[in-house]
Amino acid sequence: MAGNRFRYGQWQGGPDPLAPPYDVRAAVDSVGAEVLAGGSLREALRDLLRRGPQGRGGLDELAARARRLRREALRRGDLDGAVTRSRALLDQALAAERDALRGRTDDDARFAETVLDNLPRSTARAVQELSGYQWTSDEARQAYQRILDGLRGEVLEQRFSGLRDAARAAGDPAVQAQLAEMMHDLNDLLARHARHEDTTDAFAEFMRRHGEFFPEQPRDVDELVDVLASRSAAGQRLMRSLSDRQREELAGLMRQSLGDRLAGELSALDAQLRALRPELDWQRGERVRGDRPLGYGEAAGALDEIAELDDLLDSLDQEHPGATLDDVDVDAVARTLGRDAADDVLRLRELERELRRQGWVGRDAEGLTLSPKALRRLAGTALRRVFADLTAGPRGQHDLRTAGAAGEVSGASRQWEYGDEQPLDVVRTLTRAVRRAGPTVPLPLAVEDFEVVETERRASAAVALCVDLSYSMVSQGRWGPMKQTALALSHLMATRFPQDALQIVGFGLEAMPLTQQQLAAVEPDRRQGTNLQHALRLAGRHLRRHPGAEPVVLVVTDGEPTAHLDPDDGEAYFQWPPLPETVRATVREVDRLARAGVTLNLFLLGEDPDLRRFMDAVARRARGRLFTPDLGDLGEYVVSDYLRSRGAAGR
Numbered sequence: 001m002a003g004n005r006f007r008y009g010q011w012q013g014g015p016d017p018l019a020p021p022y023d024v025r026a027a028v029d030s031v032g033a034e035v036l037a038g039g040s041l042r043e044a045l046r047d048l049l050r051r052g053p054q055g056r057g058g059l060d061e062l063a064a065r066a067r068r069l070r071r072e073a074l075r076r077g078d079l080d081g082a083v084t085r086s087r088a089l090l091d092q093a094l095a096a097e098r099d100a101l102r103g104r105t106d107d108d109a110r111f112a113e114t115v116l117d118n119l120p121r122s123t124a125r126a127v128q129e130l131s132g133y134q135w136t137s138d139e140a141r142q143a144y145q146r147i148l149d150g151l152r153g154e155v156l157e158q159r160f161s162g163l164r165d166a167a168r169a170a171g172d173p174a175v176q177a178q179l180a181e182m183m184h185d186l187n188d189l190l191a192r193h194a195r196h197e198d199t200t201d202a203f204a205e206f207m208r209r210h211g212e213f214f215p216e217q218p219r220d221v222d223e224l225v226d227v228l229a230s231r232s233a234a235g236q237r238l239m240r241s242l243s244d245r246q247r248e249e250l251a252g253l254m255r256q257s258l259g260d261r262l263a264g265e266l267s268a269l270d271a272q273l274r275a276l277r278p279e280l281d282w283q284r285g286e287r288v289r290g291d292r293p294l295g296y297g298e299a300a301g302a303l304d305e306i307a308e309l310d311d312l313l314d315s316l317d318q319e320h321p322g323a324t325l326d327d328v329d330v331d332a333v334a335r336t337l338g339r340d341a342a343d344d345v346l347r348l349r350e351l352e353r354e355l356r357r358q359g360w361v362g363r364d365a366e367g368l369t370l371s372p373k374a375l376r377r378l379a380g381t382a383l384r385r386v387f388a389d390l391t392a393g394p395r396g397q398h399d400l401r402t403a404g405a406a407g408e409v410s411g412a413s414r415q416w417e418y419g420d421e422q423p424l425d426v427v428r429t430l431t432r433a434v435r436r437a438g439p440t441v442p443l444p445l446a447v448e449d450f451e452v453v454e455t456e457r458r459a460s461a462a463v464a465l466c467v468d469l470s471y472s473m474v475s476q477g478r479w480g481p482m483k484q485t486a487l488a489l490s491h492l493m494a495t496r497f498p499q500d501a502l503q504i505v506g507f508g509l510e511a512m513p514l515t516q517q518q519l520a521a522v523e524p525d526r527r528q529g530t531n532l533q534h535a536l537r538l539a540g541r542h543l544r545r546h547p548g549a550e551p552v553v554l555v556v557t558d559g560e561p562t563a564h565l566d567p568d569d570g571e572a573y574f575q576w577p578p579l580p581e582t583v584r585a586t587v588r589e590v591d592r593l594a595r596a597g598v599t600l601n602l603f604l605l606g607e608d609p610d611l612r613r614f615m616d617a618v619a620r621r622a623r624g625r626l627f628t629p630d631l632g633d634l635g636e637y638v639v640s641d642y643l644r645s646r647g648a649a650g651r
Contacts, residue, residue, distance in 0.1 A: 147253070225276050599626040
C-alpha cells in the first residue's frame with residue numbers, strides 16, 4: 001500500500017528459520033583424518049564430542065569443570081557440624097544453668113547440680129536425659145530448645161524444601177501433628193504406588209491437602225518420588241560419611257529432636273524411597289573435610305551436590321555401551337555448571353543428532369560408528385591422496401613394475417614395444433636374431449629382435465588384500481598408511497571397477513576377513529604372532545569363489561611369519577624365532593596359490609635385510625615381486641600394482 005515503509009534487520013526470534021541444515025562434513029572429515037593417521041575410529045568419534053566443535057565446549061571441558069566443583073564440595077567443611085553445634089549449645093545451656101544454681105542454697109539446687117555433673121559424655125544421651133529436666137535458667141532452657149528445634153528444622157527442611165517455616169515451629173504439638181499427618185499420608189500414597197495401584201486420584205488429593213510443602217509441584221507420584229528419594233539418599237550418605245561415634249550421636253539427636261511419631265514416619269518414608277529407587281547411591285560415604293562446621297542441611301546438601309556431580313560425570317564420560325548425549329541431564333548441567341555449560345551440551349546434542357540424521361554415523365552395541373556413507377567419503381579421501389602421489393610422478397627409488405603375467409596367454413606374440421610388461425617369447429626372439437645376424441656364436445641381440453607373449457585381459461579381477469594387524473604396525477607408525485591404503489583400494493574398486501571382487505584379510509595371531517567398515521574400526525592385535533599362512537588360506541578361498549576373474553593377492557606386512565594354524569586342531573600356534581613348521585605351512589599356501597595361477601606381490605615395510613631376502617624368495621615362488629616402499633608411498637605402490645595387474649595403468 002502506498003506510503004508504507006518497511007525496515008529489515010537481523011532475525012531476533014531464535015534460530016534462523018531460513019538457515020541451511022547444519023552441515024557436519026567438517027566434523028566427519030576431522031574423524032577421518034584421525035583414522036587415516038592411524039587413530040582408533042571409536043576414539044576419534046568420542047574425541048569429536050569430547051573436544052567439541054572448533055575445539056571448545058566439548059565433554060572434556062565440561063567434565064573438568066564438574067570435577068573441579070566436586071573437589072571444592074569435598075573441601076566445604078566438617079560434616080559433623082550438627083553434633084558439634086549441638087555440643088556447643090549444650091555446653092552453653094549447662095554453663096548458664098550452673099550459674100543460676102550456684103546462687104541458690106536449697107537441696108533441690110544441689111540435686112540439680114548432681115544431675116548435671118553426672119550427665120553422659122555423649123551429647124545425644126545427655127540431651128535425652130535432659131528431656132524432663134526442670135530448667136532454672138531461661139537462657140539455659142532456650143539454648144537446650146535450640147538444640148532440638150534447630151536440628152529438627154534442618155532435617156525436615158532438607159527432606160521437604162517446603163517445610164522451612166513449619167519445620168522451625170515443629171516444637172509445637174499442633175504443628176508436629178500436622179507434619180506427622182502429612183508424612184503418614186505420603187507413606188500411604190507411596191505404599192499404594194509400590195503395589196502398582198492406580199494413584200492418580202490419590203495423588204491429586206494428596207497435593208490438594210499438602211501441596212504447599214512441595215514447591216517443586218511434581219506432576220505425578222514418580223516425580224514426587226524422584227524429588228524425595230535424592231534427598232533421602234543424601235541423608236543416608238551423610239550418615240555413612242561419619243565415624244561410628246559421630247553417626248550414633250547424630251542419630252540419637254535426630255530421634256530426640258523429631259519425637260517418636262515424626263521419627264517413625266520419617267524412617268518408614270526412607271525405607272519406601274529406598275525400595276522405589278534402589279539404583280540411587282544409598283551406601284557410599286565421602287571424605288568431606290574443612291574447618292567450617294556444616295549443619296545437617298548443609299552437610300546433606302554438599303553430599304547431594306557431590307552425588308549429582310558424580311551422576312553428571314558418568315553421563316559426560318559416555319563410556320557405557322549405547323551411551324548418547326541424550327543421557328546427559330541438561331537441567332542438572334545448568335544447576336551445577338551454569339547455563340552456558342547446558343548450551344554447550346545442547347550444541348553437542350545437535351551435532352550428534354545431525355551426524356545421525358544426515359547419515360554420517362550409525363550406532364551399534366558399542367556406541368557410535370561411521371556409516372557406509374561416511375566410510376565412502378573417508379575412503380575417497382584416502383584414494384585422492386594416493387592419486388595425488390601417482391600424478392606427482394615416480395619416486396625413483398623402487399621398481400613399480402610387476403614380473404608376473406597379467407592375463408591368460410593367447411598363443412600369439414608381437415614385437416616388443418617400450419612399456420610392455422608381458423613376458424618375453426624367448427624362442428621367437430632368438431629366431432628373429434638368427435634371421436637377422438645368421439647362425440653365429442655369440443648371437444648378438446638387437447632391440448628389434450625382442451618379441452613378447454600376447455595375453456588376454458580378463459574382464460574382472462578377484463583381489464585379496466592381506467594387511468598385517470600385529471602390534472608392531474602401530475608401534476612403528478605403519479598402522480595409518482596401512483589403513484589408508486586398504487581404504488583407497490576398496491574405494492577405487494567400488495567406484496571404477498565395480499565388476500572386481502575385493503576381500504580385505506587382516507592377520508595377526510589369526511586371520512579374518514574384514515569389511516570396509518570393520519577395517520576402519522579394527523584395532524591392532526596385541527597378541528604376538530604374524531600368521532601369514534592363515535591370511536593366504538583365506539585369500540585363496542576368496543579367489544576360488546571367483547574362478548573367471550584375474551586372481552591377485554597383495555600382502556602388506558612388516559614382519560616374518562611367526563604363527564601358523566595347527567593341522568590337528570586348527571588353533572593358531574606362535575613361536576619366535578619362527579619354527580620350521582611355520583615356514584613350511586606358509587610356503588605350502590604360497591605354492592597352492594602359485595599352482596592356481598595367482599600372482600602374489602608383497603609390500604614389505606621395514607629394512608631388515610634377512611627378512612627382505614626371505615620375502616623376496618616367497619614372492620618369486622608365486623611369480624610375484626617384493627616391493628619395499630617408504631611408508632608415504634605404500635598407497636601409491638599398492639594401487640599402482642592393482643591397476644597394472646588388470647591392465648588399467650598407463651593405457
